[in-house]
């Protein structure tokens with residue numbers, strides 16, 4: 001089995017190298033036409049075209065506009081999956097690769113999601129080539145599914161896809177995200193977004209201010225209450241926000257104001273405490289000013305990512321074979337991703353990768369780096385390491401069992 005594994009790993013690397021030009025064009029096309037969450041039509045079409053045209057012996061089955069207007073699904077291999085090879089009938093192991101492709105307002109691809117799309121596409125076509133050579137000799141038939149998952153930066157497209165059943169037949173999921181260094185796991189934290197609206201009463205601000213109820217005052221007090229609360233929060237918790245609406249003219253007592261805050265904690269179960277504390281701040285401001293307050297959570301909550309030590313170790317070992325260096329002490333990170341929700345229903349990994357710059361995500365410098373030629377070497381190397389990790393698992397039922405055990409234990413630990 002070991003020789004076969006090595007052959008498969010060599011095949012997938014050759015296939016990815018052979019498609020280097022197409023893959024680079026794929027991500028630079030997406031990079032040059034940045035689209036916001038839910039509006040990623042061009043990126044969707046570009047990826048759908050890529051999978052519709054990628055053919056050596058057998059082609060992908062491509063579903064455009066899959067469950068969401070800018071999501072897609074490309075699959076290859078036998079029907080089935082998601083039963084973990086333990087269900088009735090012919091067992092099938094379904095390996096998923098996820099492509100993100102949304103950009104940021106005013107900044108373009110400052111989070112490098114064009115490269116996430118490229119990694120997903122490259123890893124999938126690489127693994128397909130390796131499987132085609134060895135299909136009959138695997139312990140269980142393997143299928144590949146690529147999911148295009150829009151709107152990561154805001155509304156959580158993956159969560160909409162989970163709710164629509166798009167992950168139900170997947171057994172493993174892989175995604176890699178651009179960052180400042182190569183890390184097999186970073187504990188991305190849980191996130192929820194709260195919208196706070198104050199309703200007051202308008203009045204002439206100089207002639208009859210006493211007739212008004214000032215909604216801007218409520219917003220300012222709420223903002224300050226949260227600033228005071230912050231000292232009492234645990235160091236890993238985050239509570240940060242903006243005033244989205246604060247009145248229309250100085251000579252009118254504002255009758256409406258609106259704030260939006262992000263709440264983050266390492267574990268999704270702690271968000272509840274944080275929400276209660278923040279809501280106290282918002283209600284106190286309403287009481288002090290006489291405004292009516294409306295508190296809503298307009299989007300899906302993002303879960304923290306569940307670790308999977310077996311997949312992370314395999315990824316590191318494959319990465320090292322390709323020359324990737326992993327730091328002894330990876331940096332801490334307080335970002336969040338809708339992959340967290342995926343990781344709590346399907347075993348998977350979400351490593352981060354260096355793209356040739358120390359610039360930080362969500363900056364203009366990072367946008368430039370995500371579109372630069374130098375990022376290609378690191379992106380394709382990451383795709384190879386992901387696909388090689390998939391090869392390890394599909395060739396070895398013991399490893400698959402271990403991956404599932406890690407998943408079960410992480411769920412117990414993080415969710416109870």
Ligand SMILES: [Zn+2]
Pocket residue numbers: 111112113152177
């Ligand atoms: Zn991102």
Ligand SMILES: [Zn+2]
Pocket residue numbers: 111153361362
């Ligand atoms: Zn981002």
